Amino acid sequence: MARRPTILDVAAHAGVSKSTVSLVLKNSPQIKPETTDQVRRSMQAVGYVYNRAAANLRSSTTGLVGLVINDLRNPFFTEFAASFQMSLFSRGYATVISNSGEEPEVQAKIITSMIEHGVSALVISPSYGDVTATFAQIATAGLPTLQVLRQVSPDTGQFPFASFDYGDGGLQAARHLVQTGARRIAFVGGLPGRPITAERMQGYLDEMRRIGAQPIVLYGRPSRHNGAALAAELLREHPDVDAVICFNDLVSLGMMSHLARTGIRPGRDIRIVGFDDIEESAQTWPPLSSVACDITSFGEKTAAALLDWLTKGKKPPPVHREPVRLIVRASSSGETA
C-alpha cells in the first residue's frame, strides 16, 4: 500500500499551509468558509485519513475510554458493555472493550495495553485474583478508573466502586417467600467467599434469623448446567424444602429444567426466585420471579458518572449502590397466566 497521505499532502493540494489544514480539521471558526470547503475537497481528493496517534501525541487527550469486562460470554456483562458503550458513543466518546475471561493475568495485560494506547479513563468489571500490581499501575498512570459490579481493590477512594444493592434484593426475595407461606427456604448457587454471593445471601440469612428458621445453603458455580445439578442435590438432601432463592437466573433456569424432567411444578410444588431478571426469565414457562437489576440503566449511569469525572473533575462517591426490585411471577406465586 502507498504511504497514507498527511496534512502536508492535503495542504499542497489545496494550496494552503498545514496549519490551515489542521485548523479545518478542528472545525475552527477562524478559517474562511471558502478555504474550509477547498481543504475538505482536497482531503477527499487525496484520500486523507486523520492520524489520531499523531494528534494525541501533541495534545494528549484521546476521548478514548477503556472497558475491561470479566466475562463477555455472560449476557449480564455484555448488556452492561453494550449500554455503556452506546451511551458514551452518543456523547462523542469511543469505547474499546476487552474481555479478561476471568483471568487476572489477561486482565493485567489488557490494562497495560490500554494504558499504552492512551485511554483517557478506565471502567473495570474485574476478574478476581491478585490485582494489586494492576491497580498500582493504573495509579501511576493517573487514570480516572471505576470499579463496577465487582470490587477487587479496597481503595474505593481512588477507584470508586458502583454496583447493585444485592443485599436488599436478597431480603426482598426472602420476605416475599415468607409472606406467601414458605418456611423451608434454601439459597442455591454462587461460590463461597465471593462478595456478590455473600451480599445476595445476606438478606436471606437475616430473614431466616428473624423468623427463626434454619438456613439451607448449597454453593456451586452459577451456570445453567450446574443449576440442574444443584436441583438434583437439593431434592435428594432436602426433600422438604418449599422455596428456593437462586444466586442468579441461570441457576434458576437450570433448576427449573431439572424439575420439569422430574414432574415437579415450580410455583405450585416449590417456589423459586432468581436474581438478575434476564430477558429469558419473563419468557420461560412458568415465568420466573427474579430480583431485577436494571443493567441497561446502570450502564448509562456509569457512563454519565465517568464523564462527569473526566470532564468536570467530579469524582464519584467511593461506593454507590443502585436499587433493585423484586419482580413476582408465577414461579413463586403459583398463579399461572
Next chain:
Amino acid sequence: MARRPTILDVAAHAGVSKSTVSLVLKNSPQIKPETTDQVRRSMQAVGYVYNRAAANLRSSTTGLVGLVINDLRNPFFTEFAASFQMSLFSRGYATVISNSGEEPEVQAKIITSMIEHGVSALVISPSYGDVTATFAQIATAGLPTLQVLRQVSPDTGQFPFASFDYGDGGLQAARHLVQTGARRIAFVGGLPGRPITAERMQGYLDEMRRIGAQPIVLYGRPSRHNGAALAAELLREHPDVDAVICFNDLVSLGMMSHLARTGIRPGRDIRIVGFDDIEESAQTWPPLSSVACDITSFGEKTAAALLDWLTKGKKPPPVHREPVRLIVRASSSGETA
C-alpha cells in the same frame, strides 16, 4: 496529575542516552545485560509508561486489531468475539471490540475511529445497511479486512468473506425430519430478504421440493419472545404441521415455552430442530435438536487466517464456508433421556 515520564526521564535517571532506553524497550540483544537491568530499574523508579502512540507514529505497525460486532447482546456473536480475541491475545495481538448495535451509521463511525486509532487490520461482523462509503474508506486506508458471518460488501476479492455452510445445515435438518417420518414441515423465524435466512431456508426448500411437499414459511424477528408468538401463529394457521425447522435456537426455545404452556410436547406431538446449538439447547427440557455451528472454532480460525494475511501476506480465499453438523436430541427424535 503530573506529566507522564518519558524515555528521557528514564535515560537521565539511568545515566544513559534515550536511544539506549529505546533499545532496552525493544529487548534488543545488543545492549549489555547490566545496562538493561539498570534501565529497567530506572523505569520502575520513575514510573515509566510506554507511549505506544508515539512509537506507532514512527514505526507504523500497531499490533492492534479492530473487531466490529453487529450485536453484542447476542451470545452467538459474543462467543465469536471472545474466542477471536483470546486467540489473537495468545499470539501477542491486542483486539479492540466495538458494538455497532445493528446500526450502519454507528458502524461507520466506529470504523472511522478504529482507522484513526491506527488498527493494523479489521474483522467485521457487519450491520446491514448502506455500507459502500464505509468499505470505500477501508479500501483507501488499505487495511486487511475480513467480513465474517454476514456478507455486506460484494467485493469479496478485496474483503474476503467467511461464514458457515448454512445451506447444508438446513438440508441436514430437513432430511432428518423427513427420514423420521415428518411430512408437514414448517420453516419458522428469520427476516425475509436477509441472506442468512435465505441460506438456512434453501436446504429446507430443496428437500420439500424433492419429496413433493408444500413449504410452509413463517417469517419473524428471530428472538425468543417472537418464537413464542410464531408458535401461536403456527398452531392457529397450520394445526396439522408435524415438524418445524426454526431459524435459530432462540426461536425454538420461545416456541417450546409456548408449547409447554399449551400442553404440546416437543418430540412427541411435534418435532423441532433449531439452528446454532447454543449452550442452552442441550440443557433445556426436552433437549433441543440443533444444527451446530462451532463458533468457538470459527473464532480461532478467523484469527489464524487474519494473522496469515497480516504477517505472511497470505490473503484468505474470497469465500470460505465452515461445515456445520446436525445434533439430534429429544425435541426431534421423541426419545426422552
Next chain:
DNA sequence: CTGAAAGCGCTTACAG
C-alpha cells in the same frame, strides 16, 4: 484570516 516554527515521545539509521 493564514503561515513559519517548535515540539509531543518515540524509532531509526548512522557514527563512534
Next chain:
DNA sequence: CTGAAAGCGCTTACAG
C-alpha cells in the same frame, strides 16, 4: 555496545 540527530504527523502558540 552506546550516543547524537533526524523524523513520524499532528497541534500550538506566535507572528503577520
